[in-house]
Amino acid sequence: MSKILIRGAKVLGGEPQDVLIDGETIAEVGTGLSAEGATVIEAEGQVLLPGLVDLHTHLREPGREDSETVLTGTRAAASGGYTAVFAMANTHPVADTAGVVEQVYRLGKEAGYCDVQPIGAVTVGLEGKKLAELGAMHDSAAGVTVFSDDGKCVDDAVIMRRALEYVKAFDGVVAQHAQEPRLTEGAQMNEGVVSAELGLGGWPAVAEESIIARDVLLAEHVGSRVHICHLSTAGSVEIVRWAKSRGIDVTAEVTPHHLLLTDELVRTYNPVYKVNPPLRTEQDVHALRAALADGTIDIVATDHAPHPHEDKDCEWAAAAMGMVGLETALSVVQQTMVETGLLDWAGVADRMSFAPARIGRATGHGRPVSAGEPANLVLVDPAYRGTVDPADFASRSRNTPYEGRELPGRVTHTFLRGRATVMDGKLA
Amino acid sequence: MMRHLISAADLTRDDAVLILDTAEEMARVADRPIKKLPTLRGRTICNLFFEDSTRTRISFEAAEKRLSADVINFAAKGSSVSKGESLKDTAQTLEAMGVDAVVIRHSASGAPFRLATSGWIDAPVINAGDGTHQHPTQALLDAFTMRRRLVGRDAGLGRDLAGKRITLVGDVLHSRVARSNVDLLHTLGAEVTLVAPPTLVPVGVESWPCEVSYDLDSVLPKSDAVMMLRVQRERMNAAFFPTEREYSRRYGLDGDRMAKMPEHAIVMHPGPMVRGMEITAEVADSDRCTVVEQVANGVSVRMAVLYLLLGGSEPAVTPATTRIEEK
Ligand SMILES: [Zn+2]
Numbered sequence: 001m002s003k004i005l006i007r008g009a010k011v012l013g014g015e016p017q018d019v020l021i022d023g024e025t026i027a028e029v030g031t032g033l034s035a036e037g038a039t040v041i042e043a044e045g046q047v048l049l050p051g052l053v054d055l056h057t058h059l060r061e062p063g064r065e066d067s068e069t070v071l072t073g074t075r076a077a078a079s080g081g082y083t084a085v086f087a088m089a090n091t092h093p094v095a096d097t098a099g100v101v102e103q104v105y106r107l108g109k110e111a112g113y114c115d116v117q118p119i120g121a122v123t124v125g126l127e128g129k130k131l132a133e134l135g136a137m138h139d140s141a142a143g144v145t146v147f148s149d150d151g152k153c154v155d156d157a158v159i160m161r162r163a164l165e166y167v168k169a170f171d172g173v174v175a176q177h178a179q180e181p182r183l184t185e186g187a188q189m190n191e192g193v194v195s196a197e198l199g200l201g202g203w204p205a206v207a208e209e210s211i212i213a214r215d216v217l218l219a220e221h222v223g224s225r226v227h228i229c230h231l232s233t234a235g236s237v238e239i240v241r242w243a244k245s246r247g248i249d250v251t252a253e254v255t256p257h258h259l260l261l262t263d264e265l266v267r268t269y270n271p272v273y274k275v276n277p278p279l280r281t282e283q284d285v286h287a288l289r290a291a292l293a294d295g296t297i298d299i300v301a302t303d304h305a306p307h308p309h310e311d312k313d314c315e316w317a318a319a320a321m322g323m324v325g326l327e328t329a330l331s332v333v334q335q336t337m338v339e340t341g342l343l344d345w346a347g348v349a350d351r352m353s354f355a356p357a358r359i360g361r362a363t364g365h366g367r368p369v370s371a372g373e374p375a376n377l378v379l380v381d382p383a384y385r386g387t388v389d390p391a392d393f394a395s396r397s398r399n400t401p402y403e404g405r406e407l408p409g410r411v412t413h414t415f416l417r418g419r420a421t422v423m424d425g426k427l428a
Numbered sequence: 429m430m431r432h433l434i435s436a437a438d439l440t441r442d443d444a445v446l447i448l449d450t451a452e453e454m455a456r457v458a459d460r461p462i463k464k465l466p467t468l469r470g471r472t473i474c475n476l477f478f479e480d481s482t483r484t485r486i487s488f489e490a491a492e493k494r495l496s497a498d499v500i501n502f503a504a505k506g507s508s509v510s511k512g513e514s515l516k517d518t519a520q521t522l523e524a525m526g527v528d529a530v531v532i533r534h535s536a537s538g539a540p541f542r543l544a545t546s547g548w549i550d551a552p553v554i555n556a557g558d559g560t561h562q563h564p565t566q567a568l569l570d571a572f573t574m575r576r577r578l579v580g581r582d583a584g585l586g587r588d589l590a591g592k593r594i595t596l597v598g599d600v601l602h603s604r605v606a607r608s609n610v611d612l613l614h615t616l617g618a619e620v621t622l623v624a625p626p627t628l629v630p631v632g633v634e635s636w637p638c639e640v641s642y643d644l645d646s647v648l649p650k651s652d653a654v655m656m657l658r659v660q661r662e663r664m665n666a667a668f669f670p671t672e673r674e675y676s677r678r679y680g681l682d683g684d685r686m687a688k689m690p691e692h693a694i695v696m697h698p699g700p701m702v703r704g705m706e707i708t709a710e711v712a713d714s715d716r717c718t719v720v721e722q723v724a725n726g727v728s729v730r731m732a733v734l735y736l737l738l739g740g741s742e743p744a745v746t747p748a749t750t751r752i753e754e755k
Contacts, residue, residue, distance in 0.1 A: 188537075191631050191632070192631060192632045193632035193634075193635040194632070195630070195631070195632060196630035196631060196632030196633055196635070196636070197607070197632070197635070197636075198537055198538060198561060199537040199538075199558070199559050199560035199561030199562065199604060199607060200537050200538070200559075200560075200561075201560075202630075202631060202632075204631065268545075269537075269538035269541045269542050269545075313516060313546075314515060314516055314542075315515050315534070315536045315538060315539040315542045316536060316537065316538045316539075316542065317535075317536035317537065317538070317539070317559070318515075318536065
């Protein structure tokens with residue numbers, strides 16, 4: 001394998017350094033490194049981070065290959081600077097057996113753009129009634145460590161308790177989509193001033209908060225670890241903060257769109273803004289940003305949810321929920337967290353690589369940028385300014401809320417174990 | 429005037445008064461032996477009903493026919509929410525057929541707004557009720573009825589409802605009629621109070637330009653009009669209130685309660701009425717109840733809206749001798 005010298009990049013946003021990649025690993029980090037025999041990438045002004053890790057991606061394969069496949073989804077991930085993604089289990093068939101998770105894992109390997117770590121369903125068919133074979137999925141070639149019925153809440157307290165207890169045997173984690181189902185029947189957007197005006201069914205904050213409160217207490221009771229998907233309210237932040245102060249082993253994620261967008265946008269009735277959990281208020285956005293900055297929220301996860309055009313080009317009630325996010329996540333985080341002074345690039349590396357890799361036990365990812373480590377890296381040009389054009393996306397779907405919006409930053413290079421998956425801003 | 433009529437909130441005070449004044453002119457047509465104007469001759473209007481509502485559809489159809497428009501009725505019952513494409517497909521079909529306006533009724537809030545703004549169709553869109561969002565022509569006909577009764581038929585011309593105290597009672601949460609009325613009555617200068625059990629008041633109502641009360645008896649003596657809203661019995665099963673009996677005790681309008689209202693005050697209902705639970709027969713049949721007038725006024729108001737959105741700048745009604753259609 002060839003050598004690559006990344007010259008003059010700000011490693012984790014710090015002083016400019018050279019990074020020499022030899023084969024699959026980082027050979028050397030320092031200043032004035034020799035370029036002999038190496039392809040040189042001039043990276044002055046650019047920021048070098050460990051490859052990003054997304055703990056919450058919907059790749060849609062098997063079953064909805066018209067929205068996304070493992071190949072197109074991982075190409076999108078590489079474009080966004082990711083070297084590992086965790087693929088949610090709500091596929092068709094559901095990823096609730098060793099066979100399905102192994103299939104997804106293998107497709108990821110064949111595609112070669114990004115490591116795919118399948119997430120296993122907590123319950124059979126995501127039905128919330130009977131535990132899936134969590135141990136068999138863990139023992140499979142896919143080595144599943146994260147379990148989630150995402151898209152649905154594990155609302156039965158006994159099932160949730162048993163899942164939390166059971167995965168302790170192999171250091172697994174249950175990732176909860178916190179949504180009390182009865183409180184959100186008919187829900188179409190955040191419950192509040194805007195929903196009252198628009199006449200759209202309300203999704204109240206308390207439907208999320210009450211499940212989080214229950215689950216952190218369950219996790220404490222059984223001494224297990226729980227991960228909360230896509231926090232969206234200020235109240236959820238308070239509960240997680242309280243749980244952590246008590247020593248409960250809880251981690252939490254926030255999506256880029258919940259850091260930027262509010263329910264005011266729903267006034268357009270444009271289903272591109274329809275997402276679950278829904279966009280909340282300005283006050284929630286500020287609480288989420290502050291919590292991500294102070295570590296109460298551990299990570300940014302995209303909840304990348306591709307849908308074909310026709311599933312969004314319709315009236316609000318009929319539209320599918322979700323938005324794509326892999327290719328814009330880093331830009332949104334730069335705008336909402338870095339340019340506001342809430343987080344520096346080392347903080348971004350923590351929230352988007354180190355911490356998600358740690359929560360998901362993704363070996364080889366979320367490692368320091370130092371000699372001997374796997375060369376999973378992303379190079380970002382933070383000075384870049386551009387308008388989002390979904391036509392440029394590698395994802396098979398285009399359901400982005402950012403079309404026509406100016407977002408800062410651009411991924412120029414992504415390396416997966418020393419091989420460039422993105423080179424000069426283009427998929428390699 | 430605006431190009432579409434999607435929400436009562438989009439109307440300025442002057443727009444609204446113009447519609448009400450024009451409706452008075454249209455009402456005179458109804459008093460003539462031949463109830464027809466040539467105004468929209470050669471124009472095609474489609475009544476696109478994704479949700480059943482015979483009353484509203486017939487009202488629009490009568491208004492369209494009195495203005496000599498060609499009418500297409502399209503009922504796409506129940507097909508839309510399960511199959512998202514049908515609204516767009518239908519819109520594009522109508523566009524290809526060259527319709528001049530679309531009157532749309534839909535179970536999904538925001539569907540008329542989408543239709544008007546998504547580039548699927550070019551024609552003006554009139555919202556005939558969408559989900560739990562808006563029903564602007566209902567609000568206009570209610571305001572028209574109030575202005576006639578509380579200000580006067582001729583005396584009301586050019587006037588709004590400044591200072592009138594209007595009370596809306598019942599299922600505000602699920603009511604597009606309540607939303608539309610609050611917006612329009614506020615624009616027209618009225619003071620609006622919503623009365624309902626707390627379970628049937630939407631979260632977020634504090635931003636609406638109205639008062640909220642849980643106590644009907646205390647509001648009645650200071651009401652110039654009391655509008656009863658539909659309460660579906662199914663709401664009881666979803667725990668919005670305990671029993672039908674308890675609901676009607678606390679929020680139903682009977683003779684005793686009506687007696688607490690000022691002499692001149694009227695009782696309104698968008699219909700169809702559920703006698704017993706929300707309104708007793710005694711109240712419904714009294715001459716203070718305007719339900720039948722509301723139906724007649726609905727045609728006049730819808731004629732006015734169609735005329736103003738489609739008819740251009742000519743006077744709506746010219747002297748009977750020269751312009752009445754021979755038929
Ligand atoms: Zn989810």
